[in-house]
Amino acid sequence: MRFTLVACLLCALAFVAGPALAQPASYRIDILLSQTGAGTFLGTKEHEALTVLEKVVNDAGGINGRPVQFVYSDDQSNPVVAVQLANAVAARGEPVVLGPSLVGSCSAMLPLLESAGLVNYCYSNALNAPPHSYAFSSSAGSAPDAIVIIRYFREHGWTRIGFIAGNDVAGRVSEGQVDAAMALPENRNMKVVDKEFFSPTDLSVNAQMVKIQEARPQALFTTASGTSFGTIMHAEHDAGLDIPTYSSSANMVASQLIGYGDILPRDLFFVTANGVVPNANIGVKPVQDEQRVYFAAFAKAGLEPNSSAVLCWDPTMIVINALRHTGPNPTGAKVHDYIESLHGWAGIEGMYDFRDGNQRGVGLDSLLVYRWDSPAQKIGVVSKPAGLLK
Secondary structure: OHHHHHHHHHHHHHHHHHHHHOOOOOEEEEEEEOOOOOOHHHHHHHHHHHHHHHHHHHHOOOEOOEOEEEEEEEOOOOHHHHHHHHHHHHHOOOOEEEOOOOHHHHHHHHHHHHHHOOEEEEOOOOOOOOOOOOEEEOOOOHHHHHHHHHHHHHHOOOOEEEEEEEOOHHHHHHHHHHHHHHOOHHHOOOEEEEEEEEOOOOOOOHHHHHHHHHOOOOEEEOOOOOHHHHHHHHHHHHOOOOOOEEOOHHHOOHHHHHHHHHHOOOOEEEEEEOOOOOOOOOOOHHHHHHHHHHHHHHHHHOOOOOHHHHHHHHHHHHHHHHHHHOOOOOOHHHHHHHHHHOEEEEOOOOEEEOOOOOOOOOOHHHEEEEEEEOOOOEEEEOOOHHHOOO
């Protein structure tokens, strides 16, 4: 009798423990972020968004029943460290790595990707990945951003543009992008009336702003972010130059903008893709559906989306979609080929098509102009796609 009772108990325990032991192993996805260093303000917001995304994916069944586990590594905003971390991911035989936050780190990783069989989806929109390479880049790109905002300025009759940027690589790149946008036939009646540069470590750019003011611009263009953005806003305010101003979408953080209070110009614009605030003008139902899930997830988490969330959301979802379709142990080559052939895929930014080899999947039509409303302390959409007036 005692033996029978013990046997029954053991069977019951086996029945209870069985399902627990049968739980599928988590699916590891490596993500490099700027958790320290100059890009921390980006990495922090990306991490926040990815925590929301990880829950959305796992609530929907993960990857073929396996829960997704994001494993974060800090590249310290340093390209050398990013390469070391990417090599470590490749050495473990992983097919893909997401991030980093900064274009310099993404660029440094390019030479190793194909030889290592490692797909990279960079979270910076400034990376211009080689066609059909193992690298993919977020959103439509920083050069289209310039085209969109210059078009928006022109359609408002603001044809005299002032320009200020850092004298580093990023600043010179933005200068070239503005020059290219202004050279388009549609902008033949527009003019950059003054260009000024500064060291990213400068505590004041008041002298440069006085020169811009003397050139009588109708709008101002700058891509400075972080501390440098604040320095420019102080100088513009001190010079009494309250004109429509374009800034990098990296500065689209409500808490930061609220902190600047009255020093911001009355019209402060940004360009980025769908996803910072709901856009009633989206006419494609699959994109509307993706946005509903996206905004509901952030609301449930008690968070507000921002431009960093936009830049990492679709790339991460695209990689997860690829891993769902390339078998239990995919190679980097299979993941690469799947993304390269992907088309008609709906994300929060729009409908994606990678078949032309541009490594982005979306273009000008995914970009919107946003405006910071200082009195209301919120960001709103003020254009149709591609910067066209509503």
